[in-house]
Amino acid sequence: MANLQDLKAYLEEKKNKIxxxxxxxxxxxxxxxxxxxxxxxxxxxxxxxRLRPILCLMGYELSGENSDEILIFAAGLECIHTxxxxxDDLPCMDDDDFRRGKPSCHKAFDExxxxxxxxxxxxLAYECFTHKELLKKVNPVNLLKAINLISKASGFKGMVxxxxxxxxxxxxxxxxxxxxxxxxxxTMALIEASLVSGAILADLNKSEIKTLSKFGQNLGLxxxxxxxxxDILGDENLLGKPLRSDLKKKKLTYPALFGVEKARSLAExxxxxxxxxxxxxxxxxxxxxxxxxxxLNRVN
Amino acid sequence: MANLQDLKAYLEEKKNKIxxxxxxxxxxxxxxxxxxxxxxxxxxxxxxxRLRPILCLMGYELSGENSDEILIFAAGLECIHTxxxxxDDLPCMDDDDFRRGKPSCHKAFDExxxxxxxxxxxxLAYECFTHKELLKKVNPVNLLKAINLISKASGFKGMVxxxxxxxxxxxxxxxxxxxxxxxxxxTMALIEASLVSGAILADLNKSEIKTLSKFGQNLGLxxxxxxxxxDILGDENLLGKPLRSDLKKKKLTYPALFGVEKARSLAExxxxxxxxxxxxxxxxxxxxxxxxxxxLNRVN
Numbered sequence: 362m363a364n365l366q367d368l369k370a371y372l373e374e375k376k377n378k379i380x381x382x383x384x385x386x387x388x389x390x391x392x393x394x395x396x397x398x399x400x401x402x403x404x405x406x407x408x409x410x411r412l413r414p415i416l417c418l419m420g421y422e423l424s425g426e427n428s429d430e431i432l433i434f435a436a437g438l439e440c441i442h443t444x445x446x447x448x449d450d451l452p453c454m455d456d457d458d459f460r461r462g463k464p465s466c467h468k469a470f471d472e473x474x475x476x477x478x479x480x481x482x483x484x485l486a487y488e489c490f491t492h493k494e495l496l497k498k499v500n501p502v503n504l505l506k507a508i509n510l511i512s513k514a515s516g517f518k519g520m521v522x523x524x525x526x527x528x529x530x531x532x533x534x535x536x537x538x539x540x541x542x543x544x545x546x547x548t549m550a551l552i553e554a555s556l557v558s559g560a561i562l563a564d565l566n567k568s569e570i571k572t573l574s575k576f577g578q579n580l581g582l583x584x585x586x587x588x589x590x591x592d593i594l595g596d597e598n599l600l601g602k603p604l605r606s607d608l609k610k611k612k613l614t615y616p617a618l619f620g621v622e623k624a625r626s627l628a629e630x631x632x633x634x635x636x637x638x639x640x641x642x643x644x645x646x647x648x649x650x651x652x653x654x655x656x657l658n659r660v661n
Numbered sequence: 662m663a664n665l666q667d668l669k670a671y672l673e674e675k676k677n678k679i680x681x682x683x684x685x686x687x688x689x690x691x692x693x694x695x696x697x698x699x700x701x702x703x704x705x706x707x708x709x710x711r712l713r714p715i716l717c718l719m720g721y722e723l724s725g726e727n728s729d730e731i732l733i734f735a736a737g738l739e740c741i742h743t744x745x746x747x748x749d750d751l752p753c754m755d756d757d758d759f760r761r762g763k764p765s766c767h768k769a770f771d772e773x774x775x776x777x778x779x780x781x782x783x784x785l786a787y788e789c790f791t792h793k794e795l796l797k798k799v800n801p802v803n804l805l806k807a808i809n810l811i812s813k814a815s816g817f818k819g820m821v822x823x824x825x826x827x828x829x830x831x832x833x834x835x836x837x838x839x840x841x842x843x844x845x846x847x848t849m850a851l852i853e854a855s856l857v858s859g860a861i862l863a864d865l866n867k868s869e870i871k872t873l874s875k876f877g878q879n880l881g882l883x884x885x886x887x888x889x890x891x892d893i894l895g896d897e898n899l900l901g902k903p904l905r906s907d908l909k910k911k912k913l914t915y916p917a918l919f920g921v922e923k924a925r926s927l928a929e930x931x932x933x934x935x936x937x938x939x940x941x942x943x944x945x946x947x948x949x950x951x952x953x954x955x956x957l958n959r960v961n
Contacts, residue, residue, distance in 0.1 A: 387817070393822070393826045393839065393842045393843075393846075394817065394818075394822030394823070394825050394826050394842075394846065396825055396829065397817060397821060397822060397825040398817050398822075401817065444780075445780075448776055448777075448780060451773075451776065453771070453772035453773045453776065454773050454776070471753070472753035473751075473753045473754050473828055474825065476748055476751065476753065476754070476776065477748075477821050477824060477825050479780070480744075480745075480748060480779070480780075480783065480821050481816045481817040481821035481822070483780065483783050483784070484783070484812050484813075484815045484816030484817070484819075484821065485812070485816050485817065487787050487808060487809075487812040488809060488812040488813055488816060490808075491805045491806075491808045491809040491812060492809070493805075493806075493809070496802065496805070501801035501802050501804075501805055502796065502801050504801075504805060505791045505793075505796070505801055505804060505805065506791075506793075508787060508790075508791045508808075509787075509788060509791035509792070509793070512784050512785070512787040512788040512791060513784075513788055515784045516781045516784030516785050516788060517687070517694065517697060517698050517701065517781040517784070517785065518694075519784075521697060521777050521780050521781035521784065522693070522694030522697060522698075522781070523694070524777060525694050525696055525697040525773075525774065525777050526693045526694050528773055529696065539693065542693045542694075543693075546693075546694065
């Protein structure tokens with residue numbers, strides 16, 4: 362059994378380890394080209410929760426192994442997530458001037474630098490995923506499988522495709538099918554891949570990976586629906602951005618399509634299903650279970 | 662020995678194989694998210710020479726192996742190159758409306774779609790690099806090493822850093838040191854990595870890889886200087902873009918800093934050094950030698 366305090370302590374510990382790892386892999390250099398690294402740093406160390414890398418560590422820990430061994434891999438997932446945030450905020454995309462209470466990357470720097478910072482962070486992610494220190498502990502074929510999974514989850518058939526459709530859906534009459542497709546691709550795919558990649562690195566068996574994959578999907582969707590709800594019900598100070606920005610942009614979201622109550626009830630159903638899916642892992646999944654409750658009730 | 666005809670036939674054959682491979686890995690799908698895949702297709706099949714993937718195949722073939730085995734890996738290099746062209750053309754970057762005689766991606770589609778097409782192509786590159794069919798022939802540790810090399814060559818310490826500095830140098834008083842740094846990072850790094858990654862996949866020995874690396878650097882610099890020269894001396898119809906665009910943007914280039922004659926003489930010196938470097942490979946490098954002459958005299 363784990364409680365909320367255990368989870369919070371765990372999240373804090375892992376966040377610090379991920380941050381240290383990121384700082385080591387992307388030191389601010391002197392000389393030419395420095396500006397784009399500064400911009401990447403600015404966005405990378407802007408108070409992110411490190412959910413994706415932590416999910417990767419949690420997937421790995423289901424095997425009983427020490428996840429410190431794959432910190433550099435997990436850190437790569439944060440690079441992908443951060444690149445996507447930088448590009449999403451651009452004027453021609455979601456046009457968000459603020460991110461977690463600070464000017465977004467293209468406001469703090471400029472558009473060209475922000476685009477390049479995102480591009481460089483995506484490359485850095487794969488530098489992390491293929492770091493030679495991983496070979497001490499991880500089977501190289503498993504490593505290649507995990508990278509392949511993440512590349513698909515973040516590309517045209519995943520996150521990038523989802524962001525495209527999200528933009529196209531703005532201000533249009535939405536359908537539940539379209540909304541589900543967008544959320545599955547834009548958010549769910551990388552969250553699922555984060556958790557599952559950790560399990561692949563730990564060499565969990567096929568049936569366990571299948572279960573985790575299903576769980577990761579529910580978790581990803583839950584995360585997105587609670588995100589949509591926070592845009593309406595949240596606290597601006599805790600969120601670090603203005604409320605109702607999705608509404609203003611006429612984004613296709615669960616509350617917009619179904620109303621707040623129905624969206625909240627959907628989130629609760631997803632949390633329930635997620636908890637059930639985890640029973641097969643028993644006590645090993647205690648923290649993952651607590652994480653579900655934490656996300657259901659999240660305030661930022 | 663090889664002659665120009667042999668090289669042209671070789672380049673044509675390999676280009677077709679790379680194109681086929683790219684079409685298989687990125688089919689135009691139906692349904693949601695299709696637009697961004699169409700944009701990626703548009704830029705990917707716009708008459709590129711496929712230099713980087715072909716260099717990868719040539720590096721692999723130095724071992725005597727059949728490079729058909731790594732076509733999917735080589736194709737990934739073209740995805741990286743194409744993503745960089747799409748992003749470089751954006752209004753906030755080089756602001757180029759044409760690319761190879763056709764509207765650039767953001768003109769044919771729009772800025773958001775072009776950014777996403779580039780992002781998706783970078784992810785697709787790593788999907789190619791980790792494709793399971795590569796494991797039939799290639800040692801997985803070598804595969805990871807090659808991917809790591811490419812991720813570095815295309816990231817902050819390579820192509821992305823070079824593009825940043827290239828933008829910062831526009832209209833400023835340039836130095837030879839800064840110009841060299843930009844060219845080494847923006848163009849040379851990925852060209853070198855393309856060739857060397859093929860050699861790593863083929864398990865060439867350390868000393869051969871070191872030689873190839875040196876050769877790749879000279880080739881990359883040669884390629885960039887001839888590119889700079891074509892902007893002044895080239896044929897608009899063959900280039901598919903207006904002449905003197907570097908001059909108009911006050912880009913820091915070799916002809917701009919040293920004059921056309923000195924730049925041309927630098928290119929000839931680089932070609933000579935490159936040919937000398939290759940002698941260690943003997944007849945195995947016949948096509949690579951011919952390629953140097955071809956690039957020195959290129960018209961597009």
